[in-house]
Amino acid sequence: MITESIHTRIWQEEPEPDNAFAAASCHCHGYDVYGDLLAHASWIEYLFLLFRGKAPTPGQARLLEGLAVALANPGPRDAAVHAAMCGGVGGSTSASCLIAALAVGAGASGGAREVLLAMEDWLERGTDPVLWQTGLVVKPMDDPADVWPTPGHPAGFDPHGIRCTTPVLQTMAYLAALDCAPSLAWLQDHRAALESAAGLPLAMSGVAAAALRDLGCTPAQGEMLFLLLRLPGVAVHALEQKDYGHKNFPFFKVELENDPGPAQDVANPVEATV
Amino acid sequence: MLEEQVGRLVTRMGAVFPGERAVFRGHDLHASLKDLDWLELYLFGITGRRFTPQQIKVLQAIWSYTSYPDARIWNNRVTALAGTARSTGSLGIAAALAVSDAQIYGGGVVLRASEFLIRARAQVDAGADLTKLVYAELKQQRGIAGYGRPISSGDERIAPMLALAREHGLDDGGHLKLAFEVEKILLAGRWRLYMNYAALTAALSADFGLSPREYYFFVIPAFLAGMPPCYLEAAKKPAGLLFPLPCRMLSYEGVARRHWRGAPLKPDAFG
Known part of the structure; x- marks a missing residue:
């Protein structure tokens, strides 16, 4: 006797007449997935529908598609892609390569956590320049009770940047010109002032946060979408390095600052450490 | 700053010299650290410190006593x-x-429990009133990590963890005493919250000198021993037999059926 169920506002199924474990129809937020969306919706429209629960306007679909193109491949120098390539060169499972990229790309420095934090800043500050100016000069608070390490810089800005990079400017210019991107347009207009307050140039995570806000996403939805949208590049770079092999992949030089040297034998490590 | 770090790993944590030796936090892994058991090495890796055999017994039990091969969890x-x-x-x-x-169990809870107990202990030692601290924490956090439990109150x-700590003479630390005082306050009030495992183990670990972050890293494998049995039994049975979900178990609470723009209307789609 089944007494428990999975509650969902997203997905409705009807079983095949002869198999309770196979769906004959699947409706997503009310739309027939295989009888309607498959023929009439684009993938990016369906993605929007999944997250927002409604069909996007043409402008919203274009905005999400533009963001998806901008984020699809951070390139092999990105830490998340680097992590996936570490899986690839060792012949690790495909899933582990993606898991590696998700774990690294989840962080508060260039990752999805940074996007979430930047979106929370948008919720708090809106388009009030004064709130942004004052917020950006405050150092992120250390919370020793949080599993996430304290971010070392204002969310959405590049801690190692010299000036706003060309791809960031190109992405912002393209997306801000769409008719449903007021946050991006505001960000473009106020970029110089915000960068001055932060003492850092705007980063792609900052542009993504504004775009995801314009798409109506919550910070949690934005975090998830950012994780998802970067996976295509992660996957292909992992596959590529699997082909090249570990001998063609950097292993780096180590400089051990406390090398005990060969044949070291200390009975009690505490004495040697403290 | 980035340019200086290109192509090199500057570290005090360790390295392998293939074919020769391996160094772990400044010690030869196969010489001076060769007699450490795995938990001692794991804790040495986290803290750079060593623990007494009695503390290691209790810390090991912190893992063992919460390793449940229950595939429902x-x-x-x-x-x-x-x-x-x-x-x-x-x-x-790995997943x-x-x-x-x-947030309701595991890493998020243990870190918050440890942070609260260590902070509260320091404040009480400095003359603060524990009841006021507990009330303030409840007001700010809407609960105290380590007290109450998602599924049951007990x-x-x-009991077994306390018995073990007592057996090894480790049940009289300041953080543990404070953890019980917090429970008394919570039971006396309207909250009726019992201490759970997270607060108990956070208190013991704090008494052993583990910071919240060190305790968090120590706890990461705490559930590990219960996991392989769950996998192995499910893998032994025919594929798909674990927790199969028939369509009727989805309780749909969303919007009514509708048509995508431009899609031809189908009579049966209004269902």
Whole structure:
């Protein structure tokens, strides 16, 4: 006797007449997935529908598609892609390569956590320049009770940047010109002032946060979408390095600052450490 | 700053010299550290410190006593589902360990519990009133990590863990005493919250000198021993037999059926 169920506002199924474990129809937020969306919706429209629960306007679909193109491949120098390539060169499972990229790309420095934090800043500050100016000069608070390490810089800005990079400017210019991107347009207009307050140039995570806000996403939805949208590049770079092999992949030089040297034998490590 | 770091790893944590030796936090792993058991090495890796044999016994039990091979538990279920879906054991366990970084159990709770107990102890030692601290924490956080439990109010792990700590003479630390005082306050008030395993183990670990972050890293494998059995049993059974979900178990609470723009209307789609 089944007494428990999975509650969902997203997905409705009807079983095949002869198999309770196979769906004959699947409706997503009310739309027939295989009888309607498959023929009439684009993938990016369906993605929007999944997250927002409604069909996007043409402008919203274009905005999400533009963001998806901008984020699809951070390139092999990105830490998340680097992590996936570490899986690839060792012949690790495909899933582990993606898991590696998700774990690294989840962080508060260039990752999805940074996007979430930047979106929370948008919720708090809106388009009030004064709130942004004052917020950006405050150092992120250390919370020793949080599993996430304290971010070392204002969310959405590049801690190692010299000036706003060309791809960031190109992405912002393209997306801000769409008719449903007021946050991006505001960000473009106020970029110089915000960068001055932060003492850092705007980063792609900052542009993504504004775009995801314009798409109506919550910070949690934005975090998830950012994780998802970067996976295509992660996957292909992992596959590529699997082909090249570990001998063609950097292993780096180590400089051990406390090398005990060969044949070291200390009975009690505490004495040697403290 | 970035340019200086290109192509090199500057570290005090260790390195391998292939074919020769390996160094772990400044010590030869195969010489001076060769007699450490795995937990001692793990803790040495986290803290750079050593612990007494009695402390190691209790710390090891902190893991063992919460290793439940119950595939219903959310993190274990991930491992078991990996088994029934014929994924690899490593993927199932890695994902389950990551899932254990949760807010209602696991990583999120232990870190908050440890941070609160260490902070409260320091404030009480400085003359603060514990009841006021507890009330303030409840008001700010809407609960105190380590007190209360998602599924039941009691915690079967408390008595055996306390017995073991007592057996090794480790049940009289300041943080542990404070943890019980917090429970008294919470039971006397309207909250009726019992101490759970997270507060007990956070208190013991704090008494052993582990900071909240060190305790968090120590706890990461705490559920690990219960996971392989969940995977193995699910993998032994025919694929898909673990927790099969018929369509009727989805309780749809969303909007009514509708048509995508431009889609031809189908009479049966209004259902």
